[in-house]
Amino acid sequence: MTATTTQADLATLVRGAVDQALARTRLTLAGARRLAEAAEAEGRTMGVPIVVAVVDAAGGLMLLHRMDGALPASTELAANKAFTAVQFRMATHELGALAQPGQPLYGVGASHQGRIVLFGGGYPCRAGETLIGGLGISGGTVDEDMAIATQALRAFSD
Amino acid sequence: MTATTTQADLATLVRGAVDQALARTRLTLAGARRLAEAAEAEGRTMGVPIVVAVVDAAGGLMLLHRMDGALPASTELAANKAFTAVQFRMATHELGALAQPGQPLYGVGASHQGRIVLFGGGYPCRAGETLIGGLGISGGTVDEDMAIATQALRAFSD
Amino acid sequence: MTATTTQADLATLVRGAVDQALARTRLTLAGARRLAEAAEAEGRTMGVPIVVAVVDAAGGLMLLHRMDGALPASTELAANKAFTAVQFRMATHELGALAQPGQPLYGVGASHQGRIVLFGGGYPCRAGETLIGGLGISGGTVDEDMAIATQALRAFSD
Amino acid sequence: MTATTTQADLATLVRGAVDQALARTRLTLAGARRLAEAAEAEGRTMGVPIVVAVVDAAGGLMLLHRMDGALPASTELAANKAFTAVQFRMATHELGALAQPGQPLYGVGASHQGRIVLFGGGYPCRAGETLIGGLGISGGTVDEDMAIATQALRAFSD
Numbered sequence: 311m312t313a314t315t316t317q318a319d320l321a322t323l324v325r326g327a328v329d330q331a332l333a334r335t336r337l338t339l340a341g342a343r344r345l346a347e348a349a350e351a352e353g354r355t356m357g358v359p360i361v362v363a364v365v366d367a368a369g370g371l372m373l374l375h376r377m378d379g380a381l382p383a384s385t386e387l388a389a390n391k392a393f394t395a396v397q398f399r400m401a402t403h404e405l406g407a408l409a410q411p412g413q414p415l416y417g418v419g420a421s422h423q424g425r426i427v428l429f430g431g432g433y434p435c436r437a438g439e440t441l442i443g444g445l446g447i448s449g450g451t452v453d454e455d456m457a458i459a460t461q462a463l464r465a466f467s468d
Numbered sequence: 469m470t471a472t473t474t475q476a477d478l479a480t481l482v483r484g485a486v487d488q489a490l491a492r493t494r495l496t497l498a499g500a501r502r503l504a505e506a507a508e509a510e511g512r513t514m515g516v517p518i519v520v521a522v523v524d525a526a527g528g529l530m531l532l533h534r535m536d537g538a539l540p541a542s543t544e545l546a547a548n549k550a551f552t553a554v555q556f557r558m559a560t561h562e563l564g565a566l567a568q569p570g571q572p573l574y575g576v577g578a579s580h581q582g583r584i585v586l587f588g589g590g591y592p593c594r595a596g597e598t599l600i601g602g603l604g605i606s607g608g609t610v611d612e613d614m615a616i617a618t619q620a621l622r623a624f625s626d
Numbered sequence: 627m628t629a630t631t632t633q634a635d636l637a638t639l640v641r642g643a644v645d646q647a648l649a650r651t652r653l654t655l656a657g658a659r660r661l662a663e664a665a666e667a668e669g670r671t672m673g674v675p676i677v678v679a680v681v682d683a684a685g686g687l688m689l690l691h692r693m694d695g696a697l698p699a700s701t702e703l704a705a706n707k708a709f710t711a712v713q714f715r716m717a718t719h720e721l722g723a724l725a726q727p728g729q730p731l732y733g734v735g736a737s738h739q740g741r742i743v744l745f746g747g748g749y750p751c752r753a754g755e756t757l758i759g760g761l762g763i764s765g766g767t768v769d770e771d772m773a774i775a776t777q778a779l780r781a782f783s784d
Numbered sequence: 785m786t787a788t789t790t791q792a793d794l795a796t797l798v799r800g801a802v803d804q805a806l807a808r809t810r811l812t813l814a815g816a817r818r819l820a821e822a823a824e825a826e827g828r829t830m831g832v833p834i835v836v837a838v839v840d841a842a843g844g845l846m847l848l849h850r851m852d853g854a855l856p857a858s859t860e861l862a863a864n865k866a867f868t869a870v871q872f873r874m875a876t877h878e879l880g881a882l883a884q885p886g887q888p889l890y891g892v893g894a895s896h897q898g899r900i901v902l903f904g905g906g907y908p909c910r911a912g913e914t915l916i917g918g919l920g921i922s923g924g925t926v927d928e929d930m931a932i933a934t935q936a937l938r939a940f941s942d
Contacts, residue, residue, distance in 0.1 A: 383871035419894040428891030526842030555699035575744030
């Protein structure tokens with residue numbers, strides 16, 4: 311009886327641990343929403359209306375928010391920044407450095423039906439070592455987009 | 469002095485009326501978020517994980533939320549349903565009825581780079597007579613998608 | 627001397643006739659504008675804001691006018707109706723009849739990157755037997771679009 | 785009675801202010817036509833047959849005119865210049881400077897399904913601070929296109 315109880319407890323314990331581990335390997339809509347809220351708060355503070363996009367580990371769009379007054383081009387750019395960061399598992403500005411004339415990935419922007427962005431504002435989201443999704447911010451200067459995205463990722467991991 | 473007060477009041481009144489008139493002709497991110505929350509609440513109640521998309525009066529994407537567990541195809545379908553409803557200023561199931569073989573708009577689905585959806589779940593959002601955007605729901609059966617969308621639109625207009 | 631004069635006159639005469647013949651085989655911007663004005667006048671009379679598109683004999687867009695308040699989808703549809711009429715050298719409703727299930731051209735709408743329209747409102751423009759371009763009207767019901775287009779073509783040939 | 789009159793006057797005043805405010809936030813077909821006429825007159829003066837395109841604040845095509853003898857490529861280029869200027873809220877030559885190798889937006893031309901133009905001839909149209917549309921000119925050298933567009937915009941704002 312004690313043995314049975316222990317076994318049931320153990321099963322519950324294992325199941326809980328597995329669920330938690332799985333949860334850490336994927337981004338939920340709730341998580342994407344927290345990322346977006348952090349980014350939008352930062353955008354408001356800086357006076358920069360942005361578009362924020364969150365994609366899953368396969369590059370599929372999970373969330374897109376366009377703040378009022380955002381640059382029209384930013385809807386596509388934010389989504390593509392998040393997509394690019396997941397496809398190459400690196401920030402878009404890192405990919406951009408590799409894609410300049412004479413650099414190893416010159417011309418990479420022609421692939422993926424025009425969805426590759428080579429300037430800053432797209433970041434992979436990781437849980438520990440695991441890639442769980444991507445974040446794309448567009449609306450301000452490249453420096454502003456990068457500052458907003460990194461601030462949102464920091465707030466998210468806390 | 470009374471005259472001055474009146475003039476100041478008048479200016480405030482006019483400015484308020486103008487702001488209200490402009491506000492009525494566009495959907496804000498806050499409004500899109502309320503639409504999404506109403507749709508997601510209905511989806512949870514029905515046990516149907518959905519993707520909800522909101523577009524502006526020109527068909528530009530303002531918000532997309534993918535609930536956890538939603539059908540992969542639903543991301544594109546929800547966005548395209550909202551787009552279609554704005555482009556044709558009618559619900560997608562109404563357009564679908566007109567696009568059957570032998571009906572007036574047979575073949576219309578080939579246009580707009582494959583972004584036209586001919587089954588239910590896409591609706592125009594209006595403020596009075598003015599088209600201010602579109603809502604697209606995908607994830608359940610067509611009947612479920614339509615029920616969720618109409619419920620969200622009802623909650624939104626209240 | 628009389629002979630010389632006659633020869634010069636003759637040359638002028640021939641050149642004029644050739645120019646006139648060539649002019650009849652192509653649509654000019656002035657001609658496209660007259661077509662558009664006739665269509666827009668008819669649209670105003672009927673209370674139907676339309677998009678009017680005129681293409682040359684190769685299907686290239688020469689003129690597009692979107693009347694205020696026209697259906698968003700109509701920009702692409704009007705242009706594609708004019709294109710279709712030239713590509714198949716027949717009115718779009720005639721092509722549509724051939725493209726119904728069981729008919730000879732069933733499935734033709736899949737070709738030409740989604741630019742084929744299978745319902746009324748697109749017409750070839752001819753000078754005598756020669757195809758010189760195409761006219762596309764979209765904005766009302768299919769019947770209204772066809773009435774506006776045929777009225778504009780009639781006004782144009784007068 | 786004075787009160788009643790005042791109220792009626794007030795209502796008229798408010799309605800007028802609202803209408804004016806709304807009018808200032810959008811370009812009409814009549815406005816687009818005036819822009820096109822100014823551009824075409826300038827093109828004729830310079831002996832450069834051009835294509836002129838006007839888009840609304842969301843990038844939707846409102847008017848396209850192809851002058852007789854214009855470069856075939858110019859139809860797509862003029863439309864895309866106007867689209868680009870609205871999407872990025874800046875002239876196309878300004879975007880082009882930011883998109884050179886080593887510059888902040890290098891690679892941006894890959895986005896928006898090939899509709900981004902990085903050389904001169906596309907300009908945003910503003911009413912005060914408000915973006916109301918875009919103008920694209922193509923047909924001459926880049927310098928000629930820019931001269932024609934700026935001349936047309938100047939004539940339009942007068």
